[in-house]
Amino acid sequence: MDMQMPEMDVLAATRTIRASGGAWAEIPIIALTADASPERRRFYQGVGLTDFMTKPIDQAELAAKLASIREGGEGPPVAASDRLP
Template identity: 50%
Template sequence: MNKKILIVDDDPRNIFALKLTLKARGYAVETCTMAQEAFDILKSEYDFSVILMDMMMPEIDGYEAVRIIRNTPEIKDIPIIAVTAQAMPEDRQKCIEVGANDYISKPIDVDLLLTAIEKFI
């Protein structure tokens, strides 16, 4: 069973905390701080179980990044969990509409995150 997760977040502190939490639970984790970097990783590695996508990033935000992934045949089926500080009900809907499979708001509840990840692994 593949347990490889790609974290895309422009805040190194979020990456650090998520990576530590997920690695402690046996997940292989790759990280990047920009959507373009994520695309480059995904072009060479198709074997991710889940992508954790921060929705508020500079240059290409998470909404656009999810759209691009969903329109790229080789990687369009990788489950994406939107991770965002935007916690209003319409924000969840917006994430799902662009193609995210699930949504977790910041600050992250680790139990909720793990439950979301395990749905896809």
């Protein structure tokens, strides 16, 4: 998710998802931001994100993060009937 989405930023969205309970509360969330300052990185660590990346996105880094999430088993198994549209 992008840090600055319209209507609800990633911090509010993450808090809402994590508080929702059920399988979706554990879904991995990677935030995307242009702000890479050390202060912001520390701030982002406490909001329930799985990880975050700075823009522009490095495709190899993103692939590695996704592979790590998949291998680590983070997030719930999602049945086809439960997938988001």
